[in-house]
Amino acid sequence: MKTDKFIKDNNRFTKARKALLEVLKNRHLTFKELHQELSKKGFTNISTLYNNLDFFLKNNLIIEINLDGIKYYDLGKDNPYHDHDSHLHMAIKDPESGETIIKEIDYPEIYDAIKSHPVFKHYHIDYIRILVSAVKDKKNP
Numbered sequence: 001m002k003t004d005k006f007i008k009d010n011n012r013f014t015k016a017r018k019a020l021l022e023v024l025k026n027r028h029l030t031f032k033e034l035h036q037e038l039s040k041k042g043f044t045n046i047s048t049l050y051n052n053l054d055f056f057l058k059n060n061l062i063i064e065i066n067l068d069g070i071k072y073y074d075l076g077k078d079n080p081y082h083d084h085d086s087h088l089h090m091a092i093k094d095p096e097s098g099e100t101i102i103k104e105i106d107y108p109e110i111y112d113a114i115k116s117h118p119v120f121k122h123y124h125i126d127y128i129r130i131l132v133s134a135v136k137d138k139k140n141p
């Protein structure tokens with residue numbers, strides 16, 4: 001089902017759920033960060049967040065990106081805010097602070113190349129997720 005219609009037709013689409021999608025626009029957040037951002041908007045209930053995340057994950061509106069055992073949440077492929085089949089993720093680690101930021105890189109050619117590979121000819125691809133892990137090159141900034 002297309003997300004626009006899904007949102008319109010679903011009477012369980014509460015303000016807390018809308019706020020959750022808003023907070024994830026153009027960002028990739030951990031559960032803790034999600035909770036912090038939603039708390040600023042007045043949605044402080046952890047079990048509501050947990051349930052809403054679960055609901056969105058099941059409906060493909062949100063996906064998980066697992067990076068070294070830490071889960072980041074991102075808008076899924078059926079979401080109008082975010083087309084997941086055209087960009088890859090790059091996780092950039094800062095070795096000094098230990099912090100990681102996730103960038104999105106538009107690269108539809110890679111997705112087209114994968115989809116047209118003969119090995120997938122007799123399959124329907126559910127999704128393709130590409131995650132590149134990198135550290136900033138100090139010698140070549």
Ligand SMILES: [Zn+2]
Binds near residue numbers: 104
């Ligand atoms: Zn993303």
